[in-house]
Amino acid sequence: xxxxxxxxxxxxxxxxxxxxxxxxxxxxxxxxxxxxxxxxxxxxxxxxxxxxxxxxxxxxxxxxxxxxxxxxxxxxxxxxxxxxxxxxxxxxxxxxxxxxxxxxxxxxxxxxxxxxxxxxxxxxxxxxxxxxxxxxxxxxxxxxxxxxxxxxxxxxxxxxxxxxxx
Amino acid sequence: xxxxxxxxxxxxxxxxxxxxxxxxxxxxxxxxxxxxxxxxxxxxxxxxxxxxxxxxxxxxxxxxxxxxxxxxxxxxxxxxxxxxxxxxxxxxxxxxxxxxxxxxxxxxxxxxxxxxxxxxxxxxxxxxxxxxxxxxxxxxxxxxxxxxxxxxxxxxxxxxxxxxxxxxxxxxxxxxxxxxxxxxxxxxxxxxxxxxxxxxxxxxxxxxxxxxxxxxxxxxxxxxxxxxxxxxxxxxxxxxxxxxxxxxxxxxxxxxxxxxxxxxxxxxxxxxxxxxxxxxxxxxxxxxxxxxxxxxxxxxxxxxxxxxxxxxxxxxxxxxxxxxxxxxxxxxxxxxxxxxxxxxxxxxxxxxxxxxxxxxxxxxxxxxxxxxxxxxxxxxxxxxxxxxxxxxxxxxxxxxxxxxxxxxxxxxxxxxxx
Ligand code: SF4
Numbered sequence: 001x002x003x004x005x006x007x008x009x010x011x012x013x014x015x016x017x018x019x020x021x022x023x024x025x026x027x028x029x030x031x032x033x034x035x036x037x038x039x040x041x042x043x044x045x046x047x048x049x050x051x052x053x054x055x056x057x058x059x060x061x062x063x064x065x066x067x068x069x070x071x072x073x074x075x076x077x078x079x080x081x082x083x084x085x086x087x088x089x090x091x092x093x094x095x096x097x098x099x100x101x102x103x104x105x106x107x108x109x110x111x112x113x114x115x116x117x118x119x120x121x122x123x124x125x126x127x128x129x130x131x132x133x134x135x136x137x138x139x140x141x142x143x144x145x146x147x148x149x150x151x152x153x154x155x156x157x158x159x160x161x162x163x164x165x166x
Numbered sequence: 167x168x169x170x171x172x173x174x175x176x177x178x179x180x181x182x183x184x185x186x187x188x189x190x191x192x193x194x195x196x197x198x199x200x201x202x203x204x205x206x207x208x209x210x211x212x213x214x215x216x217x218x219x220x221x222x223x224x225x226x227x228x229x230x231x232x233x234x235x236x237x238x239x240x241x242x243x244x245x246x247x248x249x250x251x252x253x254x255x256x257x258x259x260x261x262x263x264x265x266x267x268x269x270x271x272x273x274x275x276x277x278x279x280x281x282x283x284x285x286x287x288x289x290x291x292x293x294x295x296x297x298x299x300x301x302x303x304x305x306x307x308x309x310x311x312x313x314x315x316x317x318x319x320x321x322x323x324x325x326x327x328x329x330x331x332x333x334x335x336x337x338x339x340x341x342x343x344x345x346x347x348x349x350x351x352x353x354x355x356x357x358x359x360x361x362x363x364x365x366x367x368x369x370x371x372x373x374x375x376x377x378x379x380x381x382x383x384x385x386x387x388x389x390x391x392x393x394x395x396x397x398x399x400x401x402x403x404x405x406x407x408x409x410x411x412x413x414x415x416x417x418x419x420x421x422x423x424x425x426x427x428x429x430x431x432x433x434x435x436x437x438x439x440x441x442x443x444x445x446x447x448x449x450x451x452x453x454x455x456x457x458x459x460x461x462x463x464x465x466x467x468x469x470x471x472x473x474x475x476x477x478x479x480x481x482x483x484x485x486x487x488x489x490x491x492x493x494x495x496x497x498x499x500x501x502x503x504x505x506x507x508x509x510x511x512x513x514x515x516x517x518x519x520x521x522x523x524x525x526x527x528x529x530x531x532x533x534x535x536x537x538x539x540x541x542x543x544x545x546x547x548x549x550x551x552x553x554x555x556x557x558x559x560x561x562x563x564x565x566x567x568x569x570x571x572x573x574x575x576x577x578x579x580x581x582x583x584x
């Protein structure tokens with residue numbers, strides 16, 4: 001599957017408090033509303049201007065902090081097709097796969113704000129169409145690939161009636 | 167080849183020897199959610215027609231993050247959690263009982279357990295020798311219903327600690343120092359294993375502080391061997407029968423060994439906006455502080471309140487500071503009342519709030535104004551954490567917090583104690 005869209009660049013250590021802050025705790029049971037504020041504390045323009053298919057591009061340790069699954073969920077709900085970063089915090093990474101949001105580890109120094117990207121999930125490549133460079137991303141562990149292909153963890157359990165990961 | 171604590175616990179649970187790097191499907195002993203993550207977990211189970219728990223007596227739904235509720239939306243979420251507990255027989259820990267991780271330590275965690283929680287600081291129970299880790303709502307929902315989850319067995323960093331703390335310095339300074347050294351992502355996906363003479367002599371209350379913050383270096387678990395101190399703590403909680411010894415093998419394989427000598431350690435402070443931005447208190451002394459928060463799953467225990475009371479007793483906090491004190495659990499609150507600490511803190515000017523998370527996550531009870539700074543004994547200082555992205559958060563020990571409340575600016579407790 002190929003994904004195409006514009007890059008929204010963020011720095012290192014983007015925390016779940018940037019993505020889904022505690023001051024909006026009361027919106028956690030209203031995810032479409034919470035999604036209107038996604039990442040606004042890191043870039044106020046982002047939730048207003050992000051378009052379906054766009055990419056969130058971080059630096060090191062993207063998604064550090066709390067276990068709130070609402071963070072990857074609202075990134076996905078905002079229309080983002082994948083998150084690219086040099087590295088991810090553990091819980092965010094696992095949550096993103098569980099909610100069916102691709103998370104790709106690559107050298108994001110090769111991507112600037114608003115670059116046009118094309119991601120080939122099967123081939124493991126990212127074309128930066130603006131800069132004319134091609135990046136590769138590390139393949140996901142087998143277990144996570146299975147979950148992602150089933151459409152997330154809930155869909156996986158629904159399909160098999162159990163965890164079928166071994 | 168010997169096993170690390172993480173390998174040993176998971177091997178016993180899955181019934182065969184496992185090594186770092188392997189994927190395992192593992193039974194779960196205790197599962198927990200809180201009011202920020204529980205509603206999503208409940209809705210997932212409802213959507214899948216799986217409104218049940220494999221082990222309801224050891225599945226706990228906590229209401230601690232927004233407790234008592236400040237808004238109707240959250241009150242409705244609380245109702246959903248109460249209803250789910252009624253339907254499934256799961257345990258509900260309602261408003262005023264305290265912070266999830268404190269209650270898990272007091273009432274549930276056993277050495278050798280596997281504990282999953284929809285809260286990143288679930289790692290706290292590692293202090294009791296439990297493989298305890300944080301996950302998202304869906305992972306924990308599936309764990310609740312199926313009674314199992316999957317893990318990649320983590321590699322381990324062994325943290326060997328030696329030396330005696332000098333007065334005014336303690337476990338919080340040690341863990342802040344370590345996070346500064348490792349970096350906020352220095353131990354991502356890894357297990358931390360705390361060992362050495364300093365840990366052996368350390369009371370459980372301080373061990374819980376260490377394990378609690380393992381996640382701030384990115385770690386999956388923060389484990390401490392189960393020893394006589396673990397037994398003593400469990401006995402004090404009325405459950406000595408839950409004790410068993412647990413130690414890593416002498417020939418276990420570690421990805422990295424980190425040595426720390428605490429005898430020269432100073433009080434440490436983590437400055438905005440990342441936890442690994444750690445400095446000795448002297449470098450930040452004099453920074454104007456508007457609010458001090460003593461509490462949370464990191465440092466809201468009896469010994470923490472005692473330390474603050476010792477510094478503040480018979481004195482008055484600075485007129486331009488709000489001091490917010492939140493006991494971590496009802497048990498802690500009652501013991502602090504009996505010991506007179508609450509009286510001393512209130513007399514010094516503190517505002518005492520119901521056991522729970524208090525202002526820690528920026529939902530209620532102490533939101534900062536634009537440009538204001540808070541010094542907290544909690545574990546995170548990310549931008550926006552106290553409900554306002556235009557606020558600034560410093561993290562430190564209860565001793566530094568009490569000294570800072572007295573002075574109205576970041577202060578070295580050794581000067582106040584002297
Ligand atoms: S006290 Fe703070 S860190 Fe601990 S569980 Fe509550 S919100 Fe999370």
